[in-house]
Amino acid sequence: MINEIIEKCKSYGWILEPYANEILKNYNIEIPEYIFTDKIENAIQFFKKLNSPVVCKVVSPKILHKSDVGGVIVGIDTEEKLKDSFLKLMKLNGVIGVIIEKMVKGTELIIGGKNDFQFGPVVICGMGGIGVEVYNDTSIRMAPLNVKDAESMLKQLKFYSILKGFRGQKGINIKKLIETLINFSKMLMDLEDYFESIDLNPVICSTDNCYVADARIILLKNN
Amino acid sequence: MFNLEKIFKPKTMAVIGVSLTNDRHPANVIYNKNHLRYPVKVYPVNPKGGYIHREKVYKSIKEIPDDIDLAIIAVKSDYVPIIMKECIEKGVGGSVVISGGFAEIGKIDLQNKIVKIAEENKFPFIGPNCLGIYNPTFMDSLFLPAERIVTPKPGHVAVISQSGGILIDQMVKFKDEGIGMSIGISIGNKALIKETQLLEYFNNDPQTKVIAFYIEGFEKGEGRKFVEFAQNCKKPIVVLKSGKTEAGSKAVSSHTASIAGDYKVFSEILKQKGIIEAKNDFELISFCEALECYHRRTIKNVGIVTGSGGHGALAVDFCYNYGFSVPEIKEEDKKNIKNNLNPSIKEIASLRNPIDLTGSAVDNDFIVACENIAKLDYIDVIILLLLPYLPGISMDLSVRLSNIAHEYNKPLIAYIPHVDKYQMLMEGFELNNIPVSPSVRGAVLMAKGLAL
Numbered sequence: 001m002i003n004e005i006i007e008k009c010k011s012y013g014w015i016l017e018p019y020a021n022e023i024l025k026n027y028n029i030e031i032p033e034y035i036f037t038d039k040i041e042n043a044i045q046f047f048k049k050l051n052s053p054v055v056c057k058v059v060s061p062k063i064l065h066k067s068d069v070g071g072v073i074v075g076i077d078t079e080e081k082l083k084d085s086f087l088k089l090m091k092l093n094g095v096i097g098v099i100i101e102k103m104v105k106g107t108e109l110i111i112g113g114k115n116d117f118q119f120g121p122v123v124i125c126g127m128g129g130i131g132v133e134v135y136n137d138t139s140i141r142m143a144p145l146n147v148k149d150a151e152s153m154l155k156q157l158k159f160y161s162i163l164k165g166f167r168g169q170k171g172i173n174i175k176k177l178i179e180t181l182i183n184f185s186k187m188l189m190d191l192e193d194y195f196e197s198i199d200l201n202p203v204i205c206s207t208d209n210c211y212v213a214d215a216r217i218i219l220l221k222n223n
Numbered sequence: 224m225f226n227l228e229k230i231f232k233p234k235t236m237a238v239i240g241v242s243l244t245n246d247r248h249p250a251n252v253i254y255n256k257n258h259l260r261y262p263v264k265v266y267p268v269n270p271k272g273g274y275i276h277r278e279k280v281y282k283s284i285k286e287i288p289d290d291i292d293l294a295i296i297a298v299k300s301d302y303v304p305i306i307m308k309e310c311i312e313k314g315v316g317g318s319v320v321i322s323g324g325f326a327e328i329g330k331i332d333l334q335n336k337i338v339k340i341a342e343e344n345k346f347p348f349i350g351p352n353c354l355g356i357y358n359p360t361f362m363d364s365l366f367l368p369a370e371r372i373v374t375p376k377p378g379h380v381a382v383i384s385q386s387g388g389i390l391i392d393q394m395v396k397f398k399d400e401g402i403g404m405s406i407g408i409s410i411g412n413k414a415l416i417k418e419t420q421l422l423e424y425f426n427n428d429p430q431t432k433v434i435a436f437y438i439e440g441f442e443k444g445e446g447r448k449f450v451e452f453a454q455n456c457k458k459p460i461v462v463l464k465s466g467k468t469e470a471g472s473k474a475v476s477s478h479t480a481s482i483a484g485d486y487k488v489f490s491e492i493l494k495q496k497g498i499i500e501a502k503n504d505f506e507l508i509s510f511c512e513a514l515e516c517y518h519r520r521t522i523k524n525v526g527i528v529t530g531s532g533g534h535g536a537l538a539v540d541f542c543y544n545y546g547f548s549v550p551e552i553k554e555e556d557k558k559n560i561k562n563n564l565n566p567s568i569k570e571i572a573s574l575r576n577p578i579d580l581t582g583s584a585v586d587n588d589f590i591v592a593c594e595n596i597a598k599l600d601y602i603d604v605i606i607l608l609l610l611p612y613l614p615g616i617s618m619d620l621s622v623r624l625s626n627i628a629h630e631y632n633k634p635l636i637a638y639i640p641h642v643d644k645y646q647m648l649m650e651g652f653e654l655n656n657i658p659v660s661p662s663v664r665g666a667v668l669m670a671k672g673l674a675l
Binding site: 117140149 | 447
């Protein structure tokens with residue numbers, strides 16, 4: 001399955017989000033409920049059945065940074081808004097379809113993978129949103145991770161006290177996050193010959209689960 | 224795959240490339256210093272033959288009647304492949320290729336050529352483009368004149384350096400601090416023998432207790448091999464890395480790539496795999512000195528014994544900065560100390576921790592304090608701020624204190640200002656395997672090195 005996906009996407013230099021999601025699911029990494037389609041009827045049907053606010057994301061081999069071109073529309077809570085958003089996204093450059101995905105709430109993290117020249121696949125974890133850019137509160141470990149590695153990389157973050165629950169705020173499901181990190185590290189090892197870097201950003205963690213709300217897999221240049 | 228024993232512990236050595244006319248040639252420097260000063264039997268080689276300093280120069284390594292363990296190759300780079308083949312035909316154990324003129328100037332093919340020859344024949348070599356090897360009990364193949372370099376005493380720290388200059392510099396500092404070296408290796412371009420193979424060898428070398436590396440960078444994938452081996456090593460590994468800053472942030476296509484700069488990756492992976500990172504050369508020296516004397520251990524609580532309140536207070540700050548506690552000594556234990564102090568300080572000494580014996584303390588007060596602290600199971604390490612200018616201290620106190628540390632099997636780390644005047648006091652510790660730092664901070668850093 002993975003080889004087919006890589007074959008399909010290698011000319012783009014990165015793996016389109018619906019395919020990236022397939023790879024992640026293969027490693028038991030959870031994605032919020034979603035549908036990938038180019039037909040508005042399918043989108044509406046999914047939305048009605050879900051009965052919960054969604055986000056629409058453009059899927060185009062020509063658009064790596066979706067937000068920069070207005071390719072992500074959040075907080076869609078009526079059929080009307082869904083239709084507008086869907087049609088707007090379907091006009092973007094090179095579009096092949098749209099992902100309609102359940103909006104999930106929780107604490108935002110970034111989980112990343114880098115194919116390091118000296119050490120091979122490494123896992124990065126840190127505070128999401130502006131946390132990563134402003135505070136640089138991140139930790140790094142060499143893949144594959146064991147439970148101890150994953151625990152220590154979380155404990156190292158200043159952000160850890162917030163993950164655990166801070167001043168009455170409920171913490172996130174740390175066990176699930178550890179599982180996600182370990183599964184992700186296995187995926188990096190399997191993709192060692194193909195990937196340059198991977199961003200799971202944001203990963204949204206709540207008291208019961210961790211969801212990857214966006215995934216970007218950049219392939220090595222020579223593949 | 225490669226047997227490195229004869230490279231590091233040769234009984235016989237050929238120096239190939241000695242000059243008949245220029246005695247400052249690197250090969251001549253190496254030949255001369257070993258010929259006169261080291262146990263290794265050394266043979267000079269030059270295709271012209273003849274004599275230097277009344278000793279026969281062999282035209283080829285093959286002419287030497289003896290078996291040769293190690294060949295030092297110091298000829299022009301283009302000749303290295305031929306010379307290496309001759310060494311292999313002669314059955315030499317391995318070589319150190321001093322010669323430059325390989326990958327570092329873009330001659331990658333030439334470097335690959337000698338690697339291929341070596342691999343095909345299981346012939347190990349260090350280098351090329353390296354400064355050589357210093358093994359205090361066997362030989363010194365560093366091509367710097369003996370009168371110019373400083374050599375530390377034989378000991379238990381192996382230093383493996385990607386830079387020859389840094390190696391020489393560490394040797395000076397080791398000597399200064401009384402740290403012993405089992406071997407110093409300049410690995411140059413590390414074309415064949417890389418950090419991981421050396422780690423493997425010195426992990427099993429009975430002379431070596433601590434393995435220290437100066438690393439600029441690993442080759443592709445080599446970092447992974449290194450740390451995977453290191454995590455199972457029985458000896459402490461200390462790494463000093465250069466190139467910590469990145470020249471400008473590059474435009475990158477992902478967040479991850481921008482977060483995970485080379486140094487951050489390096490540093491965090493070392494920690495993950497239990498390798499000790501020295502952030503600078505002072506830490507490297509401090510960690511090596513402490514680890515040459517003591518095993519790594521969990522350290523939570525530090526006991527501080529001092530002759531000055533200010534020194535004690537500084538040490539407490541450093542302790543907390545490095546994550547240690549300085550717990551108060553229990554009442555009953557304080558009493559035991561107080562009862563045995565000399566009458567003139569009994570009422571003025573502060574025994575909470577730091578134990579401040581004041582400037583009026585005499586030898587016996589330090590003995591009493593250290594002995595009582597050493598017994599306490601809630602103190603993991605003793606930091607002793609022994610101020611040699613106090614009038615009540617004699618020069619043999621350090622030996623007596625060393626014996627206490629060994630008696631109670633409690634690590635003792637001393638601070639003494641490093642000036643000639645206090646040499647005897649310092650040696651009293653160093654000769655008895657007690658680390659001595661030139662600064663208060665350094666003494667606490669030594670404890671940190673044991674606890675990392």
